[in-house]
Amino acid sequence: MREYYSITELTREFDISTRTLRFYEDEGLIQPVRRGRTRLFRPTDRHLVKQIMRGKRLGFSINEIREIIQMYKEPPGEVGQLNLMIKRIEEKREDLRQKRRDLEETLAELDHAEEACVERLVELGVTT
Amino acid sequence: MREYYSITELTREFDISTRTLRFYEDEGLIQPVRRGRTRLFRPTDRHLVKQIMRGKRLGFSINEIREIIQMYKEPPGEVGQLNLMIKRIEEKREDLRQKRRDLEETLAELDHAEEACVERLVELGVTT
DNA sequence: CACGGCATTTACGTAAAAGTCAATCGATCA
DNA sequence: TGATCGATTGACTTTTACGTAAATGCCGTG
Numbered sequence: 118m119r120e121y122y123s124i125t126e127l128t129r130e131f132d133i134s135t136r137t138l139r140f141y142e143d144e145g146l147i148q149p150v151r152r153g154r155t156r157l158f159r160p161t162d163r164h165l166v167k168q169i170m171r172g173k174r175l176g177f178s179i180n181e182i183r184e185i186i187q188m189y190k191e192p193p194g195e196v197g198q199l200n201l202m203i204k205r206i207e208e209k210r211e212d213l214r215q216k217r218r219d220l221e222e223t224l225a226e227l228d229h230a231e232e233a234c235v236e237r238l239v240e241l242g243v244t245t
Numbered sequence: 246m247r248e249y250y251s252i253t254e255l256t257r258e259f260d261i262s263t264r265t266l267r268f269y270e271d272e273g274l275i276q277p278v279r280r281g282r283t284r285l286f287r288p289t290d291r292h293l294v295k296q297i298m299r300g301k302r303l304g305f306s307i308n309e310i311r312e313i314i315q316m317y318k319e320p321p322g323e324v325g326q327l328n329l330m331i332k333r334i335e336e337k338r339e340d341l342r343q344k345r346r347d348l349e350e351t352l353a354e355l356d357h358a359e360e361a362c363v364e365r366l367v368e369l370g371v372t373t
Numbered sequence: 374c375a376c377g378g379c380a381t382t383t384a385c386g387t388a389a390a391a392g393t394c395a396a397t398c399g400a401t402c403a
Numbered sequence: 404t405g406a407t408c409g410a411t412t413g414a415c416t417t418t419t420a421c422g423t424a425a426a427t428g429c430c431g432t433g
């Protein structure tokens with residue numbers, strides 16, 4: 118496991134801009150350390166970026182991603198806080214389950230659409 | 246099956262504003278008919294709205310949703326167009342499969358986070 | 374030491390997707 | 404007939420998530 122990644126390494130790996138990484142830092146999603154003024158990204162920062170990109174692909178906003186990231190962190194020490202966190206996690210999971218239903222339905226409709234296209238090709242006498 | 250829905254009926258059903266429905270009309274995603282100036286939404290418009298909301302939850306942009314909706318329509322009559330459409334459909338499906346992987350990974354991490362919370366509660370001697 | 378290349382900060386810009394507000398119109402109820 | 408309710412249009416505003424530009428810092432190489 119590498120100790121540090123440069124900002125450009127991460128921009129290449131995740132196909133995002135430096136601006137985007139600095140933006141995520143401003144938003145408090147990642148906390149790269151500094152050597153002088155230069156940012157040094159540790160493996161945990163890299164992993165966070167990976168999680169952020171996943172969240173983005175799933176259509177979560179920065180705020181929602183921030184919430185999700187909170188959940189991955191060490192669980193709090195107090196009972197009330199723990200129960201609250203469990204509740205929040207359950208909510209997010211329900212959210213994700215809805216997305217999964219949406220996803221399966223969309224996939225099914227696309228399957229259907231593709232079949233219709235293929236059938237149409239057959240009608241037109243195209244040798245597959 | 247109802248013949249027409251009013252704009253407010255649909256805003257209530259989908260929990261969106263009238264502004265949003267008009268916006269979708271401006272964007273050409275739906276084409277409600279008119280009685281005078283009043284919009285009348287047919288079942289097909291309602292179904293389109295349902296598909297739009299699904300797309301939104303999955304993080305697709307309006308343009309992407311527009312593309313997807315195109316794919317649900319009648320397949321074109323020309324062979325080149327049909328092959329192009331099949332290619333586009335396959336791309337979208339790959340996109341959705343990526344989302345599905347993201348989704349499963351996120352769900353797994355949330356499961357993990359919840360377990361950690363529950364364990365912590367046990368450590369604290371909370372009777373479940 | 375000058376230079377190229379990467380990095381930084383600050384500041385302003387922008388596209389997408391609506392929200393909000395004001396003025397108006399038309400149908401209907403009392 | 405006047406008031407009220409729902410709908411419409413148009414203009415302006417807002418939020419999110421960065422993009423872009425300008426000016427400058429840091430550093431290894433020849």
